Amino acid sequence: MKHLTAHRLIEFLVGLLFGWGLMIAGMTDPGKVIGFLDLAGLWDPSLAFVMGGAIAVGVLAFAAARKRASTLLGGAFHLPASRDIDKPLVIGSLLFGAGWGLAGFCPGPAIVSMAAGQGKALVFVLAMVAGMALYEFMDRLSHRPPAQTA
Amino acid sequence: MMIDWNHFTPWASAWGGIVLGLASALFILINGRVLGISGILGGLLRPKPGDAAWRVAFVLGLMTAPLVLAMVAPPELLTPPRIEAGYLTVLAAGLLVGYGTRLGSGCTSGHGVCGLSRLSPRSLVATLSFMTAGFATVYLIRHLL
Numbered sequence: 001m002k003h004l005t006a007h008r009l010i011e012f013l014v015g016l017l018f019g020w021g022l023m024i025a026g027m028t029d030p031g032k033v034i035g036f037l038d039l040a041g042l043w044d045p046s047l048a049f050v051m052g053g054a055i056a057v058g059v060l061a062f063a064a065a066r067k068r069a070s071t072l073l074g075g076a077f078h079l080p081a082s083r084d085i086d087k088p089l090v091i092g093s094l095l096f097g098a099g100w101g102l103a104g105f106c107p108g109p110a111i112v113s114m115a116a117g118q119g120k121a122l123v124f125v126l127a128m129v130a131g132m133a134l135y136e137f138m139d140r141l142s143h144r145p146p147a148q149t150a
Numbered sequence: 151m152m153i154d155w156n157h158f159t160p161w162a163s164a165w166g167g168i169v170l171g172l173a174s175a176l177f178i179l180i181n182g183r184v185l186g187i188s189g190i191l192g193g194l195l196r197p198k199p200g201d202a203a204w205r206v207a208f209v210l211g212l213m214t215a216p217l218v219l220a221m222v223a224p225p226e227l228l229t230p231p232r233i234e235a236g237y238l239t240v241l242a243a244g245l246l247v248g249y250g251t252r253l254g255s256g257c258t259s260g261h262g263v264c265g266l267s268r269l270s271p272r273s274l275v276a277t278l279s280f281m282t283a284g285f286a287t288v289y290l291i292r293h294l295l
C-alpha cells in the first residue's frame with residue numbers, strides 16, 4: 001500500500017515538473033507556437049530549442065532504460081509495441097498537426113493553460129476529450145484492439 | 151526568412167526543454183512508461199482495471215503546475231498567452247487534436263520528445279507529419295486566407 005502511494009506521488013510530481021517545463025519553455029503561449037509554425041512570416045525559432053533541450057536529456061534516459069531489465073523501482077517497462085508505419089499513424093498525425101496550427105495548443109500546454117484559468121484552453125480541452133471519445137467510439141465500432149500509445 | 155527577435159527566447163526555451171526531458175527521463179526510468187500526454191489522457195476514456203489512478207495522478211500534477219508557479223515565479227517570467235484563434239476555431243482545433251493524437255498514437259510529447267529520444271522510426275514519421283501539417287495550416291491561415 002505504501003509502495004502504491006509512493007508511485008502515485010511520483011506520477012503527480014512528474015506531471016508537475018512537466019507542466020513547469022512547458023511553461024518555462026513558452027509552450028503554453030499559443031502565439032509562440034504559431035510563431036514557430038509561421039515560416040513565411042516573422043519566425044520565432046524557440047520551439048526548436050525546446051525540442052533540442054528535451055531530446056538531449058531524453059536520448060540519455062532512453063539509452064539508460066534500454067540497458068536495464070526493470071525500472072529503478074523494479075517494475076516492468078511498458079514500451080509501445082507497434083513498429084508499423086501505417087495509415088492511421090500518418091493521417092492521425094496530420095489531423096493533429098492541423099489542429100495544432102489552428103489554435104497553437106497541443107495537449108499538455110492546453111491542460112496547463114486550462115488549469116491556469118484560460119477560457120479558450122478550457123474549450124479546447126473539452127473539444128479534445130470529445131475528439132478522443134469519438135476515436136474510442138469509432139475504434140470500438142471497427143472492433144480493432146485498443147491502440148498502443150507512444 | 152525573418153527572425154522574430156522580440157519573441158525569440160533561446161535560453162528559456164532550451165531550459166524548459168531540459169525540464170521536459172528530465173520529467174520524461176524520470177517517467178521512463180521510474181515508472182517504465184513513455185510520457186505522452188494524449189495517451190495518458192486518452193487512456194482514461196476506456197481504462198483497463200487498475201490503469202486509471204496513475205493517469206489521474208499525472209494529470210493532477212500537470213494541472214497543479216501553473217498554480218504553484220504563479221505563487222513562486224517572478225511575474226515577468228509569466229508572459230500572458232497570445233491566443234489569436236476565436237472560440238469556434240479553438241473548438242475545431244481541439245476536436246482535430248483529440249481525434250488525431252489518438253488515431254496517430256501520440257502528440258508532441260509522446261512522439262516528438264520521447265519517440266525521437268528513443269529513435270523510433272514510427273515517431274519520426276509522426277513528428278514530420280504533424281510538423282508539416284502545422285506549417286501548412288499556419289501558412290494557409292496567415293498568408294493565403
